[in-house]
Amino acid sequence: MSQVRNVKIIGTGKYLPKRKVYAHELDELIGVKEGWVEQKSGVGIRSFVENETASVMAAHAATEAMKTAGIHKEEIDCIVSVSGTMEQPIPCNAALVQKQLGLGESSIPCFDINSTCLSFVTGFDTISYLIHSGRYTNVLLVSSEIASVGLNWKAKENAILFGDGAAAAILAKTPDNEPSKVLAGHMETFSEGAHYTEIRGGGTKVHPNNSSADETDFLFDMNGKSIFKLSSRKLGAFMEKLLAASNCTIDEIDLVVPHQASGMAMRILRKKLGIAEAKFMNIIHNHGNTIASSIPMALHEAIVQNKIERGNKIMLLGTSAGLSIGGVVFEY
Amino acid sequence: MSQVRNVKIIGTGKYLPKRKVYAHELDELIGVKEGWVEQKSGVGIRSFVENETASVMAAHAATEAMKTAGIHKEEIDCIVSVSGTMEQPIPCNAALVQKQLGLGESSIPCFDINSTCLSFVTGFDTISYLIHSGRYTNVLLVSSEIASVGLNWKAKENAILFGDGAAAAILAKTPDNEPSKVLAGHMETFSEGAHYTEIRGGGTKVHPNNSSADETDFLFDMNGKSIFKLSSRKLGAFMEKLLAASNCTIDEIDLVVPHQASGMAMRILRKKLGIAEAKFMNIIHNHGNTIASSIPMALHEAIVQNKIERGNKIMLLGTSAGLSIGGVVFEY
The missing domain is CATH 3.40.47.10 (Thiolase/Chalcone synthase)
Known part of the structure; x- marks a missing residue:
């Protein structure tokens, strides 16, 4: 459908x-x-x-x-x-x-x-x-x-x-006679990796007033290797589904706007996707990983830097704690 | 529309x-x-x-x-x-x-x-x-x-x-030939009351490790009188919009399933709506206010207690921190 x-x-x-x-x-x-x-x-x-x-x-x-x-x-x-x-x-x-x-x-x-x-x-x-x-x-x-x-x-x-x-x-x-549209979205969550990326404390499980908690319970913790292994294993099948739902191939995508996770994560992702640097938006050097702001910020930069124009096919793509992989393909 | x-x-x-x-x-x-x-x-x-x-x-x-x-x-x-x-x-x-x-x-x-x-x-x-x-x-x-x-x-x-x-x-x-459908939803947020109901600490503004915070910063705080005044002022216009979007009158609603905020809040709400007790689901006595679980729990109880049947018109209705008023009308 x-x-x-x-x-x-x-x-x-x-x-x-x-x-x-x-x-x-x-x-x-x-x-x-x-x-x-x-x-x-x-x-x-x-x-x-x-x-x-x-x-x-x-x-x-x-x-x-x-x-x-x-x-x-x-x-x-x-x-x-x-x-x-x-x-x-x-x-x-x-x-x-x-x-x-x-x-x-x-x-x-x-x-x-x-x-x-x-x-x-x-x-x-x-x-x-x-x-x-x-x-x-x-x-x-x-x-x-x-x-x-x-x-x-x-x-x-x-x-x-x-x-x-x-x-x-x-x-x-979208106004009539304009091309902009969302083609498809797809998301997959593998909670076998739920604790690979976490802040354990601060919610109802370990409340801020919990006297047996220590400072690090309230700080970000990530097992980069486990995330890499699990997401690498799942990415191929995920991309097939996202592209099939979008009814297009990776070569038809004008720009991939990925989550700016880290310099290395983005290098590996780009190579796995087999696409040129020019088609892969990278703003990590002067922004860092800004969590959920990362993808819309890179999209904003792509727009103001004139890297995309109306009618271009854009893919937003990322992984997150969960562990989840998610993406949207749209014509800008 | x-x-x-x-x-x-x-x-x-x-x-x-x-x-x-x-x-x-x-x-x-x-x-x-x-x-x-x-x-x-x-x-x-x-x-x-x-x-x-x-x-x-x-x-x-x-x-x-x-x-x-x-x-x-x-x-x-x-x-x-x-x-x-x-x-x-x-x-x-x-x-x-x-x-x-x-x-x-x-x-x-x-x-x-x-x-x-x-x-x-x-x-x-x-x-x-x-x-x-x-x-x-x-x-x-x-x-x-x-x-x-x-x-x-x-x-x-x-x-x-x-x-x-x-x-x-x-x-x-909904399978073909069955009546179940969502008729309408409506929500209004008035953040002039954003701090009437809050937990100030535990997020990025007052982090759990913030040494100048005290225990009560991480606990629930509510100004019941201010909430009552603001929500009372807004409820009438809200209900008009929700019912208009649902294309029905309050008398056509078979059961209102309200947020179980407090015994008193529910009494006042029911009177404002001008509906009979039998058409107003109340489970607060043996559940209390279970935050967001409150409405689906009352709906579940209405179903298992046979208070509603397929085809009945149900209204979910509540207020929340924000301050928000929200509701959905559906045929079960």
Whole structure:
């Protein structure tokens, strides 16, 4: 059955915190020889928040996306936060974004969709059905992530990958006679790897007030080797299904916008897909892995750098904690 | 534009923790005169977890829902966690539920939808578009909440309302010649009230390791009076829109299944709607407010108690942190 949805991305935006953190600063912080951080991570510069909250960053990215789209904030009729982290446990992120945008009395519905690093992909895939059917007219999808507060600097290989930041997109129904459409989405979750990537503490299982928890329980933990093994084993079959549902071949894709997991992960992924560097969006060097913001931020950069034009076939693709693999193919 | 979706709830289930906590025990715990807790909250018995995790409870509720639906777990092709709390910050709840169900190698996609107490309503409303369009065949929606770990017993009026528990529903496409359908959904968020209901700490704004935070930052806080004022002001216009979209009157609704917020909140809501007690599902006395599990649990009870039959018009309705008001009208 065709999954085609007449949905168009009418605007995108991003926000990076002002504080830039260079690889050589981290070399010093974690006590490794100069050059190690950049060589290991592929990240030269990442941004870390000082006073910015996730909703403040989200509002900046959303405002840019609305400006590009040429719409006023009052024309948004649904706000979906698509982040892997939360600003506070209650209420949901999207409500805090609505407030930050000065829309506190607007009545615009607000909720969150979360599949960790794939949240934007899942949100885009899911919400496009509601736009296609006419339920919503202009939907704001926004990812805003503060990774820096939850990093374990003793787990060097993991901590050096991440950056903070937000990215937003406005989705709308495609006007008649325009090519924009979602061709297909596909997601697979293998929870045999549920604990390969995790923050164990901070939810109901290990509450922040749990006196037997220690600091590292509340910090990010990742078993890179296990993730690599499991995702490598599953990627081929996943891609076949995504491409079949999209009714196209990998060669017909004009640009792959992958999750900016790490320099190495992206090199391996690109080779597995067998595609040229020019068709693989890579912004990791000056952004780092910004969790769920990573894919919409790379998409935004592809648009502002004129790497894609209307009618191009774009693939969003990534892995996330879960372990999940997910992707969407769309004509921009 | 009609919002009708050919979607049927083919099975429901619930799970309550074994440990029962009676109102008189809480009278003693918080040092009030006997009878105060039950009189104030309308809750005689709530269940609190001992060793159960949220995913363990979710798996019990899901298993019952699949049994009622007459499907095997391998026939599920999407798992959506619709909870207001998380078991751990990473990965998402749904992946942990998949693992607990023994589906770790299944590839079934897993993600979370969160609008606090309205998560089930938002998930039902959103995902029904994907089922109607043929994207998914059998979707497991499951709410599983552990409120007890985050209660502030010094804020007596709030803490006495809550209970733990899980509830699940399986959604599928309606077979030809059957009446089941979603008529409409509607949601409004007024973030002017974003901080009326909150847990301030535990996310990226006040991280669990934040040394300047105190224990109460990680506990539930609610300003009941402000919520009441704001939601009372907004309810009338909200209901008009939900009923208009559903193309029916309140008198045509066979059963309203409200969020089980508190005994008093439900009494006031029922009177505002002007409907008889028999048409208003109330399970608060022996469940308490189980956050997002509350609505699907009350729906499950309405089904097993034979209060609704196929073809009946049902309204799910509630308020949540945000502040949001949300509802769905469907023919069961």
